[in-house]
Amino acid sequence: MGVDPESLIRPLLRNVHGYVPGEQPKIKGLIKLNTNENPYPPAPAVLKAIRHATDGRLRLYPNPTAEPLRARLAKFHRCAPENLIVGNGSDELLALAVRAFVEPAELSASKKSRSTVQFFEPSYSLYPVLADIHGAAKNPVPLSKDFTLPDTEESPKLWDSRAALTFVTSPNAPSGRGYFTSVLEGLCLKQEGIVVLDEAYVDFADENALELALRYPHVLVARTFSKAYSLCFLRVGYFVGHPTLIAALHKIRDSYNVNGLGQIAAETTLDELSYYRRNFKRILATRARLTKALTDLGFVVLTSQTNFLLAKPPKLPASAWLEALREKKILVRWFPYAAVKDYLRITVGTDNDADALIRAARKILAQ
Numbered sequence: 001m002g003v004d005p006e007s008l009i010r011p012l013l014r015n016v017h018g019y020v021p022g023e024q025p026k027i028k029g030l031i032k033l034n035t036n037e038n039p040y041p042p043a044p045a046v047l048k049a050i051r052h053a054t055d056g057r058l059r060l061y062p063n064p065t066a067e068p069l070r071a072r073l074a075k076f077h078r079c080a081p082e083n084l085i086v087g088n089g090s091d092e093l094l095a096l097a098v099r100a101f102v103e104p105a106e107l108s109a110s111k112k113s114r115s116t117v118q119f120f121e122p123s124y125s126l127y128p129v130l131a132d133i134h135g136a137a138k139n140p141v142p143l144s145k146d147f148t149l150p151d152t153e154e155s156p157k158l159w160d161s162r163a164a165l166t167f168v169t170s171p172n173a174p175s176g177r178g179y180f181t182s183v184l185e186g187l188c189l190k191q192e193g194i195v196v197l198d199e200a201y202v203d204f205a206d207e208n209a210l211e212l213a214l215r216y217p218h219v220l221v222a223r224t225f226s227k228a229y230s231l232c233f234l235r236v237g238y239f240v241g242h243p244t245l246i247a248a249l250h251k252i253r254d255s256y257n258v259n260g261l262g263q264i265a266a267e268t269t270l271d272e273l274s275y276y277r278r279n280f281k282r283i284l285a286t287r288a289r290l291t292k293a294l295t296d297l298g299f300v301v302l303t304s305q306t307n308f309l310l311a312k313p314p315k316l317p318a319s320a321w322l323e324a325l326r327e328k329k330i331l332v333r334w335f336p337y338a339a340v341k342d343y344l345r346i347t348v349g350t351d352n353d354a355d356a357l358i359r360a361a362r363k364i365l366a367q
């Protein structure tokens with residue numbers, strides 16, 4: 001009997017395009033500047049803590065609420081553990097937010113906002129995927145041409161101040177632009193629904209907006225140990241916000257959503273902040289040097305508040321640069337979307353990575 005397995009899948013999912021992560025190729029000698037990973041390893045004490053925890057105790061379940069880590073984070077951010085939920089990366093929490101705060105089916109036209117996920121475009125390309133998976137409506141609001149925030153008062157037709165959930169990547173990806181906390185506060189004050197400020201790159205920025213999550217009951221701030229704290233592999237992120245919203249998210253997460261080694265690594269990371277702050281400084285110095293060198297070669301480089309650059313390359317199309325750099329064993333990211341298709345997104349690596357990139361760019365320009 002031939003059952004068509006396709007017919008067993010929810011119709012909603014048939015047309016959903018899943019998120020496309022950057023490549024993780026295993027090519028020897030490849031300089032990997034495509035997924036914004038930190039070029040520096042975790043602090044030695046973090047590696048040691050992970051090694052020490054790797055024994056027969058792996059048979060046990062980890063702490064179900066990441067309680068020791070939440071206690072440490074509460075001290076760090078001067079809030080209560082009830083203001084915190086830890087996730088299997090912040091990606092998990094972004095998905096939980098859609099499930100907890102957005103009505104899946106479009107209700108009557110007058111209530112459409114209740115099922116709307118709103119975000120700026122371009123920003124993190126996971127948000128529309130999460131909305132699609134949930135069967136929610138999407139309201140992508142274009143950023144200005146120079147990737148600054150549009151005036152939401154001037155475009156009230158585009159902006160939905162009642163959207164159930166609004167995601168703001170701050171500083172933004174892939175533009176690298178930072179937003180002033182005062183501007184974000186103005187935006188939050190206009191929103192009747194929930195605002196998630198996704199601060200995945202905030203450790204490389206001049207300002208952060210964590211205070212807004214502790215001041216306003218409808219604002220959540222997302223943070224991650226992935227990018228700034230060199231722990232992508234272990235998947236640890238967290239939300240800060242009002243205890244009522246946080247409790248709703250706890251209700252729907254998996255019982256043991258954060259793996260034990262990740263919890264231990266993140267706790268130890270908080271003991272080693274001076275190590276990481278030194279690395280932030282090095283990355284910012286390399287960022288400045290790389291910005292100048294690429295600009296001198298004819299790239300148009302946006303001012304970055306993150307650990308990556310968005311740069312429009314000269315002479316050849318960006319997609320041709322992607323291939324030419326790959327031939328020289330340097331992997332960067334190119335997005336085939338209208339707003340950014342003329343740009344490359346380049347992770348700021350070590351000084352050596354930057355030198356290799358500059359040398360390769362010179363050769364490509366000379367060809």
Ligand SMILES: *Cc1c(COP(=O)(O)O)cnc(C)c1O
Nearest residue numbers: 089090091124169200224226237
């Ligand atoms: C990398 C990234 C994340 C995901 O972080 P994880 O904690 O690794 O899941 C979330 N938001 C943005 C904007 C990112 O770039």
